[in-house]
Amino acid sequence: MKHGWVRELLGWLGAAAIAVIVTGQVASTARGDLLLRDSDSLVVPMFVRSILEGQGVDWAMSTVLFLPESAVFALLRLALPLGIDALLLVNAIVNVIALYGAVRLVAGRRRAGRAPVAWSLAAIAVFGVIAATETSASRDSAELASLLLTTTYYSATVIAMLASVGIARRVCDRSGRQRGMLIALGAVAAAATLSNPLYLVWTTVPLGAILGFAALRAHDRGRMLSLFWWLVGGTIAGLLGRIPLAAWIENSGLGYAKPQLWPESAASYGELVLERLSTPLGWIGGVVLAALVVLAIRRTMRASSRAERLVAASAWVLPLLVAIGAIALGTNAARYLEPVVFAPLLVLVADPKRPTRLSPAVARVSTAVVAVLLLVGAGLSVPRVAQAATSPDADLACIVDWVDESDQVGAGQFWTVRLPKLHLEDPTRLVQVDHQLNGYEWLVNRRDFDSTAVTFLIVDAETQSWELSLGAMQVNVVECGRYAIYDFAPEEVPLGFPHS
Known part of the structure; x- marks a missing residue:
């Protein structure tokens, strides 16, 4: 031995x-x-x-x-x-x-x-x-x-x-x-x-x-x-x-x-x-x-x-x-x-x-x-790991920068919102919701649901069709590559009751 x-x-x-x-x-x-x-x-x-x-x-x-x-x-x-x-x-x-x-x-x-x-x-x-x-x-x-x-x-x-x-x-x-x-x-x-x-x-x-x-x-x-x-x-x-x-x-x-x-x-x-x-x-x-x-x-x-x-x-x-x-x-x-x-x-x-x-x-x-x-x-794999860790994501950066600078609270569905939410300066600025804008309590901090209304939504290809009635509310669409932001500020849309 x-x-x-x-x-x-x-x-x-x-x-x-x-x-x-x-x-x-x-x-x-x-x-x-x-x-x-x-x-x-x-x-x-x-x-x-x-x-x-x-x-x-x-x-x-x-x-x-x-x-x-x-x-x-x-x-x-x-x-x-x-x-x-x-x-x-x-x-x-x-x-x-x-x-x-x-x-x-x-x-x-x-x-x-x-x-x-x-x-x-x-x-x-x-x-x-x-x-x-x-x-x-x-x-x-x-x-x-x-x-x-x-x-x-x-x-x-x-x-x-x-x-x-x-x-x-x-x-x-x-x-x-x-x-x-x-x-x-x-x-x-x-x-x-x-x-x-x-x-x-x-x-x-x-x-x-x-x-x-x-x-x-x-x-x-x-x-x-x-x-x-x-x-x-x-x-x-x-x-x-x-x-x-x-x-x-x-x-x-x-x-x-x-x-x-x-x-x-x-x-x-x-x-x-x-x-x-x-x-x-x-x-x-x-x-x-x-x-x-x-x-x-x-x-x-x-x-x-x-x-x-x-x-x-x-x-x-x-x-x-x-x-x-x-x-x-x-x-x-x-x-x-x-x-x-x-x-x-x-x-x-x-x-x-x-x-x-x-x-x-x-x-x-x-x-x-x-x-x-x-x-x-x-040795040959280290650069591959480094590249994966630092590879730029312009679409993600676009939406993160917009939300960080907007001073607003918005919402998105589970498969859409979580990646931008993780990278925000303040993750509570994005609320996880379902397709009817009810808070979605799943793998998330419930503190997010302290917000009772939102002024924009983020969507991508994973987003389920929304079932909302926005009436005559004016919506400004901001394109961020694979994401889009539906901004209706200063109007607010109330959030529904959170559920799991």
Whole structure:
């Protein structure tokens, strides 16, 4: 184990290089819009800004509270003097590095004949290959790997899922009761569920099923039941912890479950898969995932230890049960299937043995070559990340400048208003409304609805047709590229009652 810390450091540096490469690739495609401009993707920077700038904490969230994601973004904003786009891309890099940390936890301890750092980097590289095949701007596609790069689409829940498997693996790897690790599992489950109850579906149920099945073996029963109860107990604690935060939660999540629609759900997900496989890049991603799942099933059957069996089983059981559960509940959002992409990566670290056919000299040369490739790749990707972070958006600048200078309060619909709102000097100057000009309480600060009337509307291609009666009111139209401003100042139009 001499110089083990050097290997660990090199592993983290390698993961950082992969993170830069992946972020540069994704940000340079149409998927960059999902990272930087999508209305859903902006909730965390909007929330963090309101907290740090003292704009109030009366927020209307969805089922997800984004607590870990917001904490990370807040730290980045406090530590780095960067603009919003640059912070979002740095956050994407941090998310990939955190993914490496979770996979490294699953890989287990270093010991003779094992190479957990190398295999963990291999898993992150495979993730990078899959993410690089995802190039569309659609949030509803089956391009799931790149969602990790956003601050919104459950990156913390993905990492908590993998970390939970990793903690369970560490407990199985060691002798004794491992109370500290059990407490850590409970803490991860509680924190993840507090922020996002989807952890219950992604981790507690499928991992609990694996642990329960393993407990049927007499010599594993005590350890597996301990893991099971700490996992379940932490999840229950997280659900109870959401009760004091109920004022923030506009949707408990129960409304998403529509079991009677399972046929439509199956058809919807099937269409997404077919759409994903309709391109060469999609086929590459699909073949990689299929190979990982087949390898996971094979390794589960041939596992030589309970720790290896636990991880290998998690690599295919988690995706299987999550997919079945998503269909059984009648859901149709692609992001609910993220474990289908991330869990199979774990098979690469189920038994991270050092290749025996490689001589020490060949191993050193291979390591040096990989290091050079990662260094060069990261170096070439930095300008791509920088370009994505600083690329001018004249249409956005036009509307932001107009609103900042107008000294007026206006309104816009969810898919239109959020990007300009985030970039204003005073975000309360744009109110989020529905097509009938009622306040729309969804992923927004309720303080905005202190305004009772507006003097202009902003629209774009995403705006639903308005149902308003403006009478003989004179409207001045200001064109801002893909946006338009309907200015009827000094006349005012009253806002309706806010709703979620």
